[in-house]
Amino acid sequence: MWHFENTKDTALGMPSEAATAKFRRMEYEPEDFYEHFPCFAGAKLIARFLSLFECYKSTLGIAGHIADVGAFRGATSLFFAKLSLLYEPHSITQVHGFDLFERNEAPTGARGFSFAESYPRVKELIEVQGLQRYALMHQLDVRYELEDFFQRHAHLQFRLIFLDIGVYDAVSASLRAFWPRLTPGGIIVFDQYNNEVAPGETQAVKDFLPAGTVIRTFPNGWMPTAYVLKER
Secondary structure, three states, X not given: OOOHHHHHHOOOOOOOHHHHHHHHHOOOOHHHHHHOHXXXXXXXXXXXXXXXXXXXXXXXXXXXXXXXXXXXXXXXXXXXHHHHHHHOOOOOXXXXXXXXXXHOOOOOOOOOOOOOOOHHHHHHHHHOOOOOOOEEEEEOOOOXXXXXXXXXXXXXXXXXXXXXXXXXXXXXXXXXXXXXXXXXXXXXXXXXXXXXXXXHHHHHHHHHOOOOOOOEEOOOOOOOOEEEEOOO
């Protein structure tokens, strides 16, 4: 049976295990992997960040911060923070990352992986680059702790929200908490909508969004898979 995950093994997917092993044997320096990252990153990984960039660019001029829910190692949070430095250096825009970090549990239905990262290590990664003003990490369980978080930070409004959690109850709780705080004209992005690796995400979106909501897709993407524009 064909699975969407199989597309990662195509020429446009991530580098194969053989290619990755070859990279290691070629003795590149660590600096090469970030200074010359297109040499090593798969085309679909690049497409992922291009899709996120298009979403970011389309929300410029709309009031609100940016949320990365399911931040893991902080790649998306830091990507958005650096875009903010480039495109709106004098704004008050912040990127708020939410994750359990080392308390993380393996998400049911997401290939059995446990996406856990050390909270202090992510904060150190941010601080060593001087980005703590722009990228703020929150260690909490979105299923149970968002209501209290927003009671303590009632001012927060968002223009762009990226959901990368894939589990029904986590997606459902996040939609309930974040949707009222998404500025009209803003975008909410789903990483695994309509994807067999995380069926709970699709169900949570269907259960929450009003009937007739237009769910758009990315023509060049692997993940994220879909987004919704909150109508003005």
